[in-house]
Amino acid sequence: MKNAIFGLCLVATLLVTGCSVPEGETEAVPENQGTETTQSASTTTAAPLPVFVVVWSEYPSWSALDVAALMDLINPKEGGEYGPLETENGVDLVLRRRDYVQGGRDFAANLCDAVCYTNIDSLNLAKGRPCTVTRPTSTSAGADGILSLDGLKNGVIYGPEDCVTEYLAQRAKDLGKIDASITFTHMEPDAAAIALQNSDSDGKVQSAGLWQPFLLQAQRTRPEATLVVDSTIIPREIIDCIVWGNDSLQREGGKQAAICTNQLFAKLNEALADPSKSDSVTEAIGKKFSQLPLDDMKQVLTVCQFYGTDADATALFSDPEWQTLMTTTVVDTAAKIGVITEEEKASITVGFNDPTKDLNFSTEYLKTGRKPQ
Numbered sequence: 001m002k003n004a005i006f007g008l009c010l011v012a013t014l015l016v017t018g019c020s021v022p023e024g025e026t027e028a029v030p031e032n033q034g035t036e037t038t039q040s041a042s043t044t045t046a047a048p049l050p051v052f053v054v055v056w057s058e059y060p061s062w063s064a065l066d067v068a069a070l071m072d073l074i075n076p077k078e079g080g081e082y083g084p085l086e087t088e089n090g091v092d093l094v095l096r097r098r099d100y101v102q103g104g105r106d107f108a109a110n111l112c113d114a115v116c117y118t119n120i121d122s123l124n125l126a127k128g129r130p131c132t133v134t135r136p137t138s139t140s141a142g143a144d145g146i147l148s149l150d151g152l153k154n155g156v157i158y159g160p161e162d163c164v165t166e167y168l169a170q171r172a173k174d175l176g177k178i179d180a181s182i183t184f185t186h187m188e189p190d191a192a193a194i195a196l197q198n199s200d201s202d203g204k205v206q207s208a209g210l211w212q213p214f215l216l217q218a219q220r221t222r223p224e225a226t227l228v229v230d231s232t233i234i235p236r237e238i239i240d241c242i243v244w245g246n247d248s249l250q251r252e253g254g255k256q257a258a259i260c261t262n263q264l265f266a267k268l269n270e271a272l273a274d275p276s277k278s279d280s281v282t283e284a285i286g287k288k289f290s291q292l293p294l295d296d297m298k299q300v301l302t303v304c305q306f307y308g309t310d311a312d313a314t315a316l317f318s319d320p321e322w323q324t325l326m327t328t329t330v331v332d333t334a335a336k337i338g339v340i341t342e343e344e345k346a347s348i349t350v351g352f353n354d355p356t357k358d359l360n361f362s363t364e365y366l367k368t369g370r371k372p373q
Contacts, residue, residue, distance in 0.1 A: 048080055048092070049082060049086065049090055049091050049092040049253070050090075050091055050092065050251065050252055050253035050257075051078050051091075051092040051094055052091055052092070052093055052094065052113045052114070052248065052251075052253070052254070052257035053094045053096055053111075053112040053113050053114070054093065054094065054095055054096070054112065054113065054114040054115070054116075054242070054261055055096050055097075055098050055103040055106055055107065055112045055114070055115045055116065056095060056096070056097055056098075056103070056115075056116040057097065057098060057099055057100040057103050057116060058097075058099075058288070058289055058290060059100075059116070059138075059240060059289070059304075060138065060212075060285060060289050060297075060300060060301060060304045060306075061137035061138035061240050061265075061304065061306050061307075062116040062137065062240065063285055063288035063289045064137070064265065064268050064269075064272075064285050064288075064306075065095060065116070065261070065264060065265060065268070066095055066097070066288055067268060067281065067284045067285050067288055068264045068265065068267055068268035069083075069095055069264065070284070071267070071268070071271070072084075073085050073263075073264055073267055074086050074093050074095075074260070074264060075092075076093070076094065076095035077094060077095075078092060078094045080092075085260050085263050085264060085267070086260060088260075089253075089256040089257070089259060089260040089263075090253060090256055091253045091256050091257040091260055093257060093260050093261065093264070096112065100117075103115045103116065103117070104117060104121065104124070104125060107125055107129065107131075107243070107245065108125065108128050108129060110129070110245070110247070113244060113245060113248035113251075113254075113257065114134075114242055114243060114244040114245070114248065114257075114258070114261065115242075115243050116137070116240070116241070116242055116243070117240075117241060117243045118164055118238060118239060118240055118241065119133065119136075119238070119239040119241055119326065119330060119361075120163070120164055120167055120237075120238065120330060120333075120334050120339060121163060121164070121339060122241060122243050122359055123330075123331065123334050123339055123340050123344075123348060123350075123359060124334075124339050124340060125243060125359075126348055126350075126358040126359035127340060127344050127347075127348055127358070129245050129246075129247070130245070130246045130247075130357075130358050130359075130360075131243050131244060131245050131246060131358075131359060131360070132243070132244050132246055132249060132258075132355065132359075132360040132361075132362050133241045133242070133243050133244075133317075133359070133360070133361045133362065134242050134243070134244050134258045134261070134262060134362055134364075134365040134366075135241065135242045135261070135262045135265060135307070135313050135365065135366065136239045136240065136241050136307045136313050136316050136317070137240045137241060137242060137265060137306065137307060138239075138240045138304050138305055138306045138307060139235075139236055139238060139239050139240070139304075139305050139307070140164075140211075140231040140238035140240075140303070140304065141231065141232055141235065141302075141303050141304070141305045142230045142231055142232045142302075142303035143211055143212045143215070143230075143231060143238075143300070143303040143304040144164060144165065144168050144209070144210070144211045144212075144215070144230060144231040144238065145168075145209070145210060145211075145215050145227050145228075145229065145230035145231065146168065146169060146172065146178070146207060146208070146209050146210075146227070146228045146229050146230070147196060147207065147208055147210055147215065147218055147219065147222075147225045147226070147227055147228070148206060148207035148208075148225060148226050148228050149196065149199065149206045149207070149222065149224070149225050149226075150206040150207070151226055151228070152178060152179070152182055152206075152207050152228060153206070154206050154207070155179075155181060155182055155183060156182070156183050156184075156185050156206075156207065157169050157182060157183070157184050157185070157207045157208065157209050158184075158185050158186075158187040158192045158195070158196075158205050158207065158208045158209070159184065159186075159187060159189060159192050159208055159209030159210065160186065160187070160188060160189055160192075160209075161184060161185075161186040161337070161338070162337055162338045162339055163339070164211070164238055165189070165209035165210075165211065166184050166209070166337045167237075167238070167333055167334070167337055167339075168209060168229070168230075168231055168234065168238075169182070169184050169209055170184075170333055170336055170337050171233070171234045171237065171329075171333060172228075172229045172233065174333070175233060175234075177228075177229045177233060178228060178229060184209075184337075187205070187208070189208075189209075189210060189211065189214055190214065192205060192208040192209070192210065192214075193208065193210055193214040193217065193218050195208070196208045196210075196218050196222065196225070197217070197218050197221040197222055199222075207228070212300045212303065212304060213289070213290050213292055213296070213300060216296065216299065216300065230303075231303075236316070236322055236325065237325065237329065237330055239316070240304075242258075242261055242262070242265070244258050246355065246360075255364075255365065258365040259365050262310065262313075262365050262366055262367075263367075266308070266309065266310055266367075268281065269306060269308035269309065272306070272308065273308060279294060282294060282297050282298055282301065283297065285297060286300075309368075310366040310367040310368045311368045313363070313366050313368075314363045314366050314368045317352060317353075317361045317362070317363050318352075318363060323352050323361075326350065326361070327350050331345060331348075331350065332345075
């Protein structure tokens with residue numbers, strides 16, 4: 001899914017060109033976009049509010065954060081002007097777009113307070129900086145897949161290693177969906193998609209692990225290709241999240257910053273669920289997400305399923321079955337593919353509403369999961 005650059009502009013062999021906004025900048029919502037804004041833009045307060053930086057990369061439920069910001073719910077830049085959610089929570093929330101890998105590096109280097117990352121890759125983050133997952137944003141329900149022109153006869157799958165794509169391939173082996181002898185070879189997802197679509201001259205790339213929108217476009221370009229397996233075989237194992245450093249949460253205003261970010265996502269989903277606004281919001285996400293047109297974005301959202309409400313998010317993190325899945329299958333497979341080492345697997349602690357753990361999945365920052373004050 002994400003161990004590569006979703007912020008990269010897709011080349012002509014992919015969907016359409018896009019990504020015209022430099023990293024860290026936010027474009028204005030077109031007047032005809034149709035997303036409803038709050039009654040005023042930003043307000044200024046006398047004393048500067050504490051600043052918290054949230055890094056996001058191009059993926060539907062993470063691009064949605066920036067779309068929500070463009071609805072004037074927050075001012076996504078630093079500078080003393082605040083949207084209503086920032087004023088309500090007493091924080092200055094800064095959204096910064098980075099590619100997925102660089103976002104993780106920024107988090108590890110304490111260059112940001114929070115990052116949009118998967119539950120699987122968060123294990124890697126936690127080994128260097130104890131962190132808390134404050135919200136699941138979506139789950140892969142077919143958004144990741146392995147596409148093959150030869151039915152895996154050449155025995156190699158190409159895609160980004162040590163990440164969700166290789167995770168899916170490994171789980172497919174574990175479940176007997178593909179032969180255990182199949183090897184996984186590293187290739188950036190955009191390069192793998194292009195090679196598969198073009199069927200390069202030596203025929204090397206016959207199978208690739210892809211995620212949306214690469215998967216959608218490759219299927220359209222090469223309709224004869226077989227979808228060998230997709231993430232529907234491993235429900236709720238691939239979760240897209242918002243991850244905060246525990247040190248940032250402990251800063252003045254840290255808890256409110258995490259709450260503010262969750263509110264931002266929830267507000268976007270309220271608009272997405274409103275029939276009068278759904279198409280315009282979906283279209284806005286598509287423009288952020290690789291410039292997908294409305295119909296394509298609707299298709300993507302059927303396989304990248306949002307945890308749209310706080311109740312949905314709380315239900316996932318509080319589910320004993322999912323907790324066991326996370327601490328056993330997910331951790332074990334992450335160690336198999338190299339996201340973490342076997343030694344790190346033994347030392348990294350994972351918990352639920354337990355801030356003493358290296359990686360804590362918490363409902364404290366969700367409205368339905370907060371303890372009474």
